Amino acid sequence: MADIMKIFLRNGAIRAAPVRTDAAMAYATERMKSRFSRLPFAPTHAIVAVFAGRPYIGARGGDYSENEARLRLACDEFSGLHPEYLFYVSANAYPLPAVQAARLAGLGWIGLNGLLNVPGVGSSVTIGAVLTDLPMPVGEESGYCAQCGLCVRSCPTAALTRENGVRRFEREKCLSHRRQKEGLPLSREGYYGCDICQDVCPYATYS
Ligand code: SF4
Numbered sequence: 001m002a003d004i005m006k007i008f009l010r011n012g013a014i015r016a017a018p019v020r021t022d023a024a025m026a027y028a029t030e031r032m033k034s035r036f037s038r039l040p041f042a043p044t045h046a047i048v049a050v051f052a053g054r055p056y057i058g059a060r061g062g063d064y065s066e067n068e069a070r071l072r073l074a075c076d077e078f079s080g081l082h083p084e085y086l087f088y089v090s091a092n093a094y095p096l097p098a099v100q101a102a103r104l105a106g107l108g109w110i111g112l113n114g115l116l117n118v119p120g121v122g123s124s125v126t127i128g129a130v131l132t133d134l135p136m137p138v139g140e141e142s143g144y145c146a147q148c149g150l151c152v153r154s155c156p157t158a159a160l161t162r163e164n165g166v167r168r169f170e171r172e173k174c175l176s177h178r179r180q181k182e183g184l185p186l187s188r189e190g191y192y193g194c195d196i197c198q199d200v201c202p203y204a205t206y207s
């Protein structure tokens with residue numbers, strides 16, 4: 001186990017931890033479940049890796065194709081270490097629900113803004129995973145944020161709302177989603193859209 005984590009860190013991840021796939025898939029959409037059932041083998045576990053995002057864009061993360069290359073190197077090393085098991089690169093964790101998989105792996109808590117917040121790192125991260133049938137002991141899962149509501153109140157397009165304690169996210173209204181969908185360049189260094197819901201969070205380490 002320690003060897004596997006060291007391999008991840010050596011290949012650019014800033015944190016990594018294992019999760020059971022059945023626990024993570026409990027949060028999956030029907031589309032994710034369908035994709036999961038069509039994988040070339042039945043992974044029982046995933047090692048979820050967090051890569052640095054906005055503060056290191058272009059240098060140490062924030063780019064899924066770079067992350068995929070890093071995960072592929074890690075996968076090759078895992079296969080050399082455990083040739084009797086299978087390892088499968090999943091650059092953005094898909095078909096695992098990435099944010100929940102990372103929370104269940106104990107890598108960070110989920111905010112009302114829907115983002116993973118990694119203690120000491122913040123929410124500007126990207127998530128990848130390696131799926132495997134290698135059994136691994138899993139640690140304690142993380143929880144959710146303090147629900148102060150600042151991110152909801154600060155969203156300029158009301159993409160993020162909360163009514164009677166129920167959080168709602170309308171993706172089509174989100175400036176970050178729209179910018180990525182339209183293939184527009186970053187609005188400023190490291191920013192896809194407004195990202196105000198990250199910046200206002202009292203736990204955002206980098207803003
Ligand atoms: S701003 Fe408040 S409600 Fe939103 S993610 Fe941060 S702690 Fe949670």
Ligand code: SF4
Pocket residue numbers: 154155156157158159160173174175176177193194195196197198
């Ligand atoms: S990125 Fe901007 S528009 Fe999208 S949910 Fe966050 S604050 Fe709202």
